[in-house]
Amino acid sequence: MSALFPTYARWNVKPEKGIGSKIIDVDGNEYLDFISGIAVCNLGHCHPKVTDALEKQIHTLWHVSNLFEIEGQERVAQLLVDHSVGDYVFFCNSGAEANEAAIKLARKSTGKHHIVSLQNSFHGRTTGSMAATGQDKIHNGFGPLLTEFTYIEMNNQSALEEAVTNNTAAIMVEVIQGEGGIRLMSDDYAKALQAICERYNCLLIIDEVQTGIGRTGTAFAYEQFGLSPDIITLAKGLGNGFPVGALIGKETLKDSFSPGSHGSTFGGNPLAMAVAETVLSEIFKPELLDSVQNKGEFLTKELKNKLGSFEIVEEIRGKGLMVGVACQIEVAPIIEACREKGLLVLPAGPKVVRILPPLIVTKSEINKAVEILTDVLASIKPSVSV
Structure with a gap:
C-alpha cells in the first residue's frame, strides 16, 4: 500500500533512466519521450552541460537564503531581461508560485483587484493561481475562490470589451493554452488585448510557464x-x-516589490541558478531557436500529411514543438496505444493529443513518432476516408 496521497492517475510505466529524447523503464523498455516532463526537459534528459553545471555546484554551495546576494541570480536575471521586454526578475520554485507572485504584483502596483483571465486556461493549483484558472474541474471541491476574477472566451473581442473596466488590475493569458487544448490566440485578438490594456491602464500578464524557454x-x-x-x-x-x-516585470513595477513585500525561501538558490544559467545559455542560442522552428514546421507538416485523411482528426495546431492533434473522440485510448508502441504523448483536454518533444529531438525521431501515431489512429474505426 502506498503512503502517497492519490492525487495522480499513474501510468503503468516506471522510468529508470533518461537520455536525450528517450526514457528507459525498469524492465528495459525504451520510449520516445514526446512529453518532456510536460514541456520541462527542453534540452532532453541528462543533457551533459546541464548535468555538469549541477554537479559542479553541489560541491560548492547549495543554499544560503535570500538574506545574501547570490551571484547566479544576477546572471540568470540578466539573461532573462536581455531576451524579453522586462527589466527585473523575481525567482521562485514553480509556475504556480510565479503566477501567485504575478497576481500579487498586479494588485499591489495598480491598487486594483479585478483580474480577467480566459476560459480553459491553466495557471496553477495554489489558491490565487487556481482562482485565475478558467476551468471548473480545477475549482471543484475547494470552496469559495479568491474573488474578483472574470473568465472570458479566448479570441472573443466583444467579451473582452465587456469584461475589462477601470477597476481591472490585469488581464492574465496564455498565448497558447496548453492544458486547455493547444488553442492559439488569434493575431487580431492579440492586438485588441494590447490596446485594451493601454486604454484601461491595466497590466498584461502572460503565462509562459509551458510556452516559454524556446518551446x-x-x-x-x-x-x-x-x-x-x-x-x-x-x-x-x-x-x-x-x-x-x-x-519578469517591467521597470514601472519595481517599487511594488520592495523589501519584505514578497519572498521565497528556496527561490533562486545556487543549485537552481547553476542549472537555469546553463539552460538559458544553450536554448537562447539563435541556431537552436531556428532549429526548433524548423523541426516544428517539419513535425506539423508530417502530421498533416499522414493524418489529414483520418475522419477522427479534426485539426492539427500549434507552434514550434508544441503541437496538438484535435480529435472527434476522447484520446485516452490513443495515448495508451501509443505508449504500448513506445511513444509517450499526453492529453490536452479530453480530445486533444499533446505533443511536446525535447527541443533537441531529431527529425528521424519525429518521423518515428508520427509513424507510431499514424498506426494507432489507423486501428481506430472509422479510420480513413479515401
Missing part, C-alpha cells in the same frame, strides 16, 4: 503575437527538470 521557436511565445507584456511568468523549461520558476 515555440522563440525565447518566449508572446514574441510571435506582437505583444509587450508587463509581467511574464516562467517555470518548466527554465530548469530542465530542476525546480525553478521566475517572474
Whole structure:
C-alpha cells in the first residue's frame, strides 16, 4: 500500500533512466519521450552541460537564503531581461508560485483587484493561481475562490470589451493554452488585448510557464503575437527538470516589490541558478531557436500529411514543438496505444493529443513518432476516408 496521497492517475510505466529524447523503464523498455516532463526537459534528459553545471555546484554551495546576494541570480536575471521586454526578475520554485507572485504584483502596483483571465486556461493549483484558472474541474471541491476574477472566451473581442473596466488590475493569458487544448490566440485578438490594456491602464500578464524557454521557436511565445507584456511568468523549461520558476516585470513595477513585500525561501538558490544559467545559455542560442522552428514546421507538416485523411482528426495546431492533434473522440485510448508502441504523448483536454518533444529531438525521431501515431489512429474505426 502506498503512503502517497492519490492525487495522480499513474501510468503503468516506471522510468529508470533518461537520455536525450528517450526514457528507459525498469524492465528495459525504451520510449520516445514526446512529453518532456510536460514541456520541462527542453534540452532532453541528462543533457551533459546541464548535468555538469549541477554537479559542479553541489560541491560548492547549495543554499544560503535570500538574506545574501547570490551571484547566479544576477546572471540568470540578466539573461532573462536581455531576451524579453522586462527589466527585473523575481525567482521562485514553480509556475504556480510565479503566477501567485504575478497576481500579487498586479494588485499591489495598480491598487486594483479585478483580474480577467480566459476560459480553459491553466495557471496553477495554489489558491490565487487556481482562482485565475478558467476551468471548473480545477475549482471543484475547494470552496469559495479568491474573488474578483472574470473568465472570458479566448479570441472573443466583444467579451473582452465587456469584461475589462477601470477597476481591472490585469488581464492574465496564455498565448497558447496548453492544458486547455493547444488553442492559439488569434493575431487580431492579440492586438485588441494590447490596446485594451493601454486604454484601461491595466497590466498584461502572460503565462509562459509551458510556452516559454524556446518551446515555440522563440525565447518566449508572446514574441510571435506582437505583444509587450508587463509581467511574464516562467517555470518548466527554465530548469530542465530542476525546480525553478521566475517572474519578469517591467521597470514601472519595481517599487511594488520592495523589501519584505514578497519572498521565497528556496527561490533562486545556487543549485537552481547553476542549472537555469546553463539552460538559458544553450536554448537562447539563435541556431537552436531556428532549429526548433524548423523541426516544428517539419513535425506539423508530417502530421498533416499522414493524418489529414483520418475522419477522427479534426485539426492539427500549434507552434514550434508544441503541437496538438484535435480529435472527434476522447484520446485516452490513443495515448495508451501509443505508449504500448513506445511513444509517450499526453492529453490536452479530453480530445486533444499533446505533443511536446525535447527541443533537441531529431527529425528521424519525429518521423518515428508520427509513424507510431499514424498506426494507432489507423486501428481506430472509422479510420480513413479515401
